[in-house]
Amino acid sequence: xxxxxxxxxxxxxxxxxxxxxxxxxxxxxxxxxxxxxxxxxxxxxxxxxxxxxxxxxxxxxxxxxxxxxxxxxxxxxxxxxxxxxxxxxxxxxxxxxxxxxxxxxxxxxxxxxxxxxxxxxxxxxxxxxxxxxxxxxxxxxxxxxxxxxxxxxxxxxxxxxxxxxxxxxxxxxxxxxxxxxxxxxxxxxxxxxxxxxxxxxxxxxxxxxxxxxxxxxxxxxxxxxxxxxxxxxxxxxxxxxxxxxxxxxxxxxxxxxxxxxxxxxxxxxxxxxxxxxxxxxxxxxxxxxxxxxxxxxxxxxxxxxxxxxxxxxxxxxxxxxxxxxxxxxxxxxxxxxxxxxxxxxxxxxxxxxxxxxxxxxxxxxxxxxxxxxxxxxxxxxxxxxxxxxxxxxxxxxxxxxxxxxxxxxxxxxxxxxxxxxxxxxxxxxxxxxxxxxxx
Amino acid sequence: xxxxxxxxxxxxxxxxxxxxxxxxxxxxxxxxxxxxxxxxxxxxxxxxxxxxxxxxxxxxxxxxxxxxxxxxxxxxxxxxxxxxxxxxxxxxxxxxxxxxxxxxxxxxxxxxxxxxxxxxxxxxxxxxxxxxxxxxxxxxxxxxxxxxxxxxxxxxxxxxxxxxxxxxxxxxxxxxxxxxxxxxxxxxxxxxxxxxx
Numbered sequence: 001x002x003x004x005x006x007x008x009x010x011x012x013x014x015x016x017x018x019x020x021x022x023x024x025x026x027x028x029x030x031x032x033x034x035x036x037x038x039x040x041x042x043x044x045x046x047x048x049x050x051x052x053x054x055x056x057x058x059x060x061x062x063x064x065x066x067x068x069x070x071x072x073x074x075x076x077x078x079x080x081x082x083x084x085x086x087x088x089x090x091x092x093x094x095x096x097x098x099x100x101x102x103x104x105x106x107x108x109x110x111x112x113x114x115x116x117x118x119x120x121x122x123x124x125x126x127x128x129x130x131x132x133x134x135x136x137x138x139x140x141x142x143x144x145x146x147x148x149x150x151x152x153x154x155x156x157x158x159x160x161x162x163x164x165x166x167x168x169x170x171x172x173x174x175x176x177x178x179x180x181x182x183x184x185x186x187x188x189x190x191x192x193x194x195x196x197x198x199x200x201x202x203x204x205x206x207x208x209x210x211x212x213x214x215x216x217x218x219x220x221x222x223x224x225x226x227x228x229x230x231x232x233x234x235x236x237x238x239x240x241x242x243x244x245x246x247x248x249x250x251x252x253x254x255x256x257x258x259x260x261x262x263x264x265x266x267x268x269x270x271x272x273x274x275x276x277x278x279x280x281x282x283x284x285x286x287x288x289x290x291x292x293x294x295x296x297x298x299x300x301x302x303x304x305x306x307x308x309x310x311x312x313x314x315x316x317x318x319x320x321x322x323x324x325x326x327x328x329x330x331x332x333x334x335x336x337x338x339x340x341x342x343x344x345x346x347x348x349x350x351x352x353x354x355x356x357x358x359x360x361x362x363x364x365x366x367x368x369x370x371x372x373x374x375x376x377x378x379x380x381x382x383x384x385x386x387x388x389x390x391x392x393x394x395x396x397x398x399x400x401x402x403x404x405x406x407x408x409x410x411x412x413x414x415x416x417x418x419x420x421x422x423x424x425x426x427x428x429x430x431x432x433x434x435x436x437x438x439x
Numbered sequence: 440x441x442x443x444x445x446x447x448x449x450x451x452x453x454x455x456x457x458x459x460x461x462x463x464x465x466x467x468x469x470x471x472x473x474x475x476x477x478x479x480x481x482x483x484x485x486x487x488x489x490x491x492x493x494x495x496x497x498x499x500x501x502x503x504x505x506x507x508x509x510x511x512x513x514x515x516x517x518x519x520x521x522x523x524x525x526x527x528x529x530x531x532x533x534x535x536x537x538x539x540x541x542x543x544x545x546x547x548x549x550x551x552x553x554x555x556x557x558x559x560x561x562x563x564x565x566x567x568x569x570x571x572x573x574x575x576x577x578x579x580x581x582x583x584x585x586x587x588x589x590x591x592x593x594x595x596x597x598x599x600x601x602x603x604x605x606x607x608x609x610x611x612x613x614x615x616x617x618x619x620x621x622x623x624x625x626x627x628x629x630x631x632x633x634x635x636x
Binding site for chain 2 (some may be wrong): 241245246249250253254256257260261273276279280283284287289292294295297298299301302303305306315317319358360
C-alpha cells in the first residue's frame with residue numbers, strides 16, 4: 001500500500017496546539033506540576049486552617065489530600081507498570097487522566113465545603129487560584145487528537161461535571177470564591193470543548209481528503225491497469241490481424257481468384273469461399289459489440305446476403321427490442337456466429353426453401369429472461385430420420401455450442417412446413433433459479 | 440488482385456480503367472495528376488498506408504468517389520477510411536459483377552453499409568433535429584437505427600417509404616458527416632496542442 005508508511009502526524013504538518021501529553025516527558029511534566037499544586041495547596045490549607053478549623057474538619061482535609069496524592073501517584077505507577085509489562089497500550093493514559101480529574105473535582109468540592117463557614121478574604125483568593133490551577137491543568141491534560149478513544153471526551157467534560165457542585169456553593173457561599181470558580185470552570189469547559197471541536201473538524205477534513213485521495217488513486221490505478229490490459233489485447237489483436245491479412249487471408253483470396261478464373265470444380269470454389277467466410281466471422285467475433293446481439297446477427301446476415309441471393313432465398317428479418325447480453329465476449333460471439341452460420345448453410349444446402357426468416361426477440365425460458373434467435377425456412381422440413389451423417393453431426397455441434405453459451409438450442413422440422421433452428425440465450429448466465437419441478 | 444480487378448472493371452460497360460499503381464508513391468503521383476471519377480485503393484501498400492492516399496485524394500479531388508479495397512470490411516478499418524474520406528468499400532472476395540455494381544452504386548450517389556458500421560455511426564455522431572453539417576438528421580438517425588438492427592436497405596426503404604437510392608444517398612451523407620466531424624476533431628486537437636494558433 002502506498003499509504004502504509006503515512007503517519008498521523010504527517011496529516012497535521014503543523015498541529016494547531018502543541019500539547020505536552022504526547023510524549024513520556026510531557027506526562028511526567030504534568031504529573032510534577034499537579035503534585036506541586038496539590039502539595040502547595042495542602043501546605044497553604046494546613047497553615048491557614050491550623051487554628052481556625054475544628055479538628056475533625058482538619059482531619060477530613062488531610063484525608064482528602066492524602067487520598068488525592070495517593071490516587072495521582074498510585075495511578076501513574078500502575079500506568080507505567082502495565083505499559084512496561086505490555087499489559088496495556090499507551091492509550092491507558094486516559095484512564096489515569098480521568099481518575100485524576102474526577103478525584104480533583106470531588107476533592108476540590110469537599111475541601112471548599114470544609115472551609116466554607118470559616119474562610120476569610122485571603123484564604124478565598126488562594127482557594128480560587130488553586131482551584132483554577134486544577135481545572136486548567138486537568139482540562140489541558142485531556143487535549144489530544146481525537147478519534148482514538150471515547151474516554152477522551154469524558155475527560156474533556158470533567159470541568160462540566162464539576163459545575164453542579166459549584167452551583168451548590170453559589171447558595172452556601174455567596175461571595176466571589178464560588179462565582180470565580182464557576183466562571184473559571186465554565187470558561188475552561190467551553191474553551192476545551194471548542195478546541196476539541198476544532199481539532200475534530202480539522203482531523204475529519206484531513207481524513208476525508210485522505211480517503212478521497214486514496215479512492216481517486218485506486219480508481220486511476222484500476223483504470224490504468226484496465227487500459228494496459230486493453231492495450232496489450234489490442235496490440236496482440238493487431239498483430240494477429242496483420243498475420244491474417246498478409247498470410248492466410250491473402251493466400252485464400254488468391255486461391256479463390258485462381259479457382260474462379262480457371263473454372264475449377266464448383267466444390268473447390270465453394271470450399272474456398274466457405275473458408276474465407278469462416279475467417280470473416282472469426283474476425284467479426286473479435287469485436288462482440290458490447291453484446292448487441294441484433295447487430296452481430298444483422299452483420300452475419302449482411303455477410304451472407306450474396307449467398308442468400310444466389311440461392312434464390314427471400315429474406316424476412318424480424319427484430320424485437322433486444323437489450324444487450326452483457327457476458328458476450330469474443331469466444332462466445334464466435335460460438336454464436338458459428339451456430340447461426342451453420343443454420344443458414346443448412347437452409348441453403350438442404351432445404352430447397354424459397355424463404356428464410358431470421359428472427360431475434362426477447363423470450364423467457366424456464367422463468368429466465370433472455371433472447372430467442374431463430375433461423376426458419378419454408379422448405380422441405382427435414383424429418384428426424386434425415387438427421388444422420390453430415391447434417392446430424394452439424395446439429396449436434398450446434399447443440400454443444402449452445403450449451404457452452406449457457407443457452408439452449410432446438411430444431412423442429414415438418415414436411416410441407418419447413419425447418420426451424422431456435423437458440424435461446426439468457427441475459428444472466430448464472431443459474432439463479434434451479435429448473436422448476438413439474439407438478 | 441490488381442490484374443483481376445482491372446480485368447473486371449475494363450470488361451464492364453461504361454467503366455474504364457484510367458491508370459493503376461502498385462505502390463503508394465506511384466499512387467500519389469496518380470492522385471496528383473487528377474482527372475478520375477473513382478479511386479479504388481488497397482490499404483496494405485508495400486511502401487505506405489493506403490489511408491494517406493485516401494486522405495490526399497479527398498483533399499485534391501473532392502468530387503471523386505473513393506472505395507477502399509478490404510478483406511473483411513471490419514468496423515475499425517472501414518471507419519478509419521470513411522474518416523479519411525472514403526465513401527465505400529469493395530471486398531476482396533467479391534465476384535466481378537458485385538465489384539462493378541458497387542462502383543456503379545457509388546457513382547449513382549449511394550454508399551454500402553453494414554449493421555456494425557451503422558451502429559458505430561449511431562454511437563459516434565450526435566443526433567440533432569436542427570440539421571447541420573456535423574450532426575445526424577432525424578431521418579438519418581431513423582435509417583441508421585433500422586440498419587443497426589439488421590434491416591437491409593430494401594427493408595428500410597419499405598418501412599420508411601423511401602427508395603433504396605434515397606437510403607443509399609442518406610448513408611453517403613452520413614459518411615460525409617463523419618469525415619467532417621473527424622476533421623473538426625483533428626483541428627480541435629491540433630489547436631489544443633498549440634499546432635495551430
